[in-house]
Amino acid sequence: MNQHIEITEEDRRIASFAALAIAIHVLESSFPSPVPGVKPGLANIITLLVLFRYGWRFAAWVSLLRVVAGSLLLGTFMTPTFLLSLSGALASLLSMLILLPFSRHWVGMTGVSVLASVCHIMAQLLVAWWLFIPHSGILLLTPVLITAGIFFGLFNAIIATSIEQRLARTV
Amino acid sequence: MKFKLRAGDWIILVGCLCLVPLSWSLTSQHPGEPTAIAITVEDSTPLVYPINSNREINVSSKLGDSIIEIKDSRVRFLRSPCHGKICMLSGWHQFSGDQIACLPNRVSVSLLSEQERFDGINF
Numbered sequence: 001m002n003q004h005i006e007i008t009e010e011d012r013r014i015a016s017f018a019a020l021a022i023a024i025h026v027l028e029s030s031f032p033s034p035v036p037g038v039k040p041g042l043a044n045i046i047t048l049l050v051l052f053r054y055g056w057r058f059a060a061w062v063s064l065l066r067v068v069a070g071s072l073l074l075g076t077f078m079t080p081t082f083l084l085s086l087s088g089a090l091a092s093l094l095s096m097l098i099l100l101p102f103s104r105h106w107v108g109m110t111g112v113s114v115l116a117s118v119c120h121i122m123a124q125l126l127v128a129w130w131l132f133i134p135h136s137g138i139l140l141l142t143p144v145l146i147t148a149g150i151f152f153g154l155f156n157a158i159i160a161t162s163i164e165q166r167l168a169r170t171v
Numbered sequence: 172m173k174f175k176l177r178a179g180d181w182i183i184l185v186g187c188l189c190l191v192p193l194s195w196s197l198t199s200q201h202p203g204e205p206t207a208i209a210i211t212v213e214d215s216t217p218l219v220y221p222i223n224s225n226r227e228i229n230v231s232s233k234l235g236d237s238i239i240e241i242k243d244s245r246v247r248f249l250r251s252p253c254h255g256k257i258c259m260l261s262g263w264h265q266f267s268g269d270q271i272a273c274l275p276n277r278v279s280v281s282l283l284s285e286q287e288r289f290d291g292i293n294f
Contacts, residue, residue, distance in 0.1 A: 108180050111177070143192070143195040
């Protein structure tokens, strides 16, 4: 059987960015966090940069590759952690898709980052409520998690904006 | 570093910030007012008294007689034969779900309400 799969330039680019995001994700998992499961999500900086430079489909590839490969590397593939990570990634990608028509003039990296971050963390809470802790008490975490989502969304947006401005100067 | 926020950015930011107090008010649980107290003596069935009538209840147990006072929708141990008097020192209790216990005497008083109160969450 002789099949020839063509590897395009775009494939290489997606793979490179995904590798970068995976590396950041794995490194970040070694940081301690005050609340289990709440992380800055620094790999999303790559997703943001890629979204604004190459489009949504590209960002979706990088994000989902990062979730799957990162979980394989960390040993959390097909665990509850993986389900939460995947649902968060899907929700944030969906929010990016919704904001896409507005991303030219009305919304910049900051708005996309904050909304995606809040959608990510709320989707994780809802999945956790649905599958793992079906007790209404878990919803008491909502204000805390939304605040964390806004904060880390801003944090990532600042870093991503800074990177993009430096890239724009050199490239 | 230039950091310019566009109109949509502000809308999203303000909108999400407004979600915080909104979600707080929607998810916070309001305990019902206590409607009755239940006095348990040494694993027997609890004696239930409404909280809105002022009275003093005499309870006899292992070490002797205790007096539990209900007044103004609050409850306390007025007198207890125990040595440490922790039950008496804890004073008035008025929140539903609260409990006062006199462990040496095996007497406990808990405040009941129609709606259960959820008072803590941890991992």
